[in-house]
Amino acid sequence: MAESWASSPASRAVMRANRGRDTRPEKALRSALHAHGLRYRVNMRPIKDVRRTADVVFTRLKVAVFMDGCYWHGCPEHYRPAHGRTATFWQEKIAANKVRDADTDRRLSEAGWTVVRVWEHEDTAVAAAHVVGLLAGKRGDPSPGQDDGTPRPTGQPTPVPPIPQ
Ligand SMILES: [Zn+2]
Numbered sequence: 001m002a003e004s005w006a007s008s009p010a011s012r013a014v015m016r017a018n019r020g021r022d023t024r025p026e027k028a029l030r031s032a033l034h035a036h037g038l039r040y041r042v043n044m045r046p047i048k049d050v051r052r053t054a055d056v057v058f059t060r061l062k063v064a065v066f067m068d069g070c071y072w073h074g075c076p077e078h079y080r081p082a083h084g085r086t087a088t089f090w091q092e093k094i095a096a097n098k099v100r101d102a103d104t105d106r107r108l109s110e111a112g113w114t115v116v117r118v119w120e121h122e123d124t125a126v127a128a129a130h131v132v133g134l135l136a137g138k139r140g141d142p143s144p145g146q147d148d149g150t151p152r153p154t155g156q157p158t159p160v161p162p163i164p165q
Pocket residue numbers: 070075076077078079119120121
C-alpha cells in the first residue's frame with residue numbers, strides 16, 4: 001500500500017475528518033444498516049463476471065452500495081491534486097479510478113442494479129437512512145403515516161374531529 005500521499009495537506013484534512021472514529025467507515029455503515037434490521041452481503045460482486053466489488057449488496061432488490069475513499073476516488077471536498085515530482089502519476093491514478101467508478105455504475109445500472117455511492121467522510125446515519133428509504137421504495141412499502149387504502153385492523157372509521165363553533 002502506498003502511504004506517500006499521507007504527507008499532503010489534503011490527506012491530513014481527511015485524517016482530521018476521520019479522527020475519533022473507532023471503526024472503519026465501511027464497518028460503521030454496515031452496523032447502521034444492520035441496526036435498521038437489514039440483511040445484506042458484504043464485499044461481493046453484484047454481477048459475477050464483472051470484476052467490481054461492492055461493499056454492501058442487497059441481492060434481491062438489486063442495490064449495490066460502494067463506500068468510496070475520499071482520496072482514491074477524488075472526493076470534491078477532500079481531494080486536492082498532488083504537487084511535485086509524482087503529481088502526474090497520482091492525478092492519473094485517481095482520474096483512472098473515477099473513470100472506472102463511472103464504468104461500474106453504468107454496467108450495473110444496465111443490468112438493472114441501483115448503485116449508491118457513499119463518501120467515506122459522509123455521516124453514516126444519513127447514508128444508512130438513504131439506503132433504507134431506497135430499499136423501502138423498491139419493496140413498494142407505503143411511507144409511514146400514509147394511508148395506503150388497506151382496511152384498518154380495528155375496522156373503525158377514522159374519527160372526525162368536531163368542528164369548532
Ligand atoms: Zn471526502
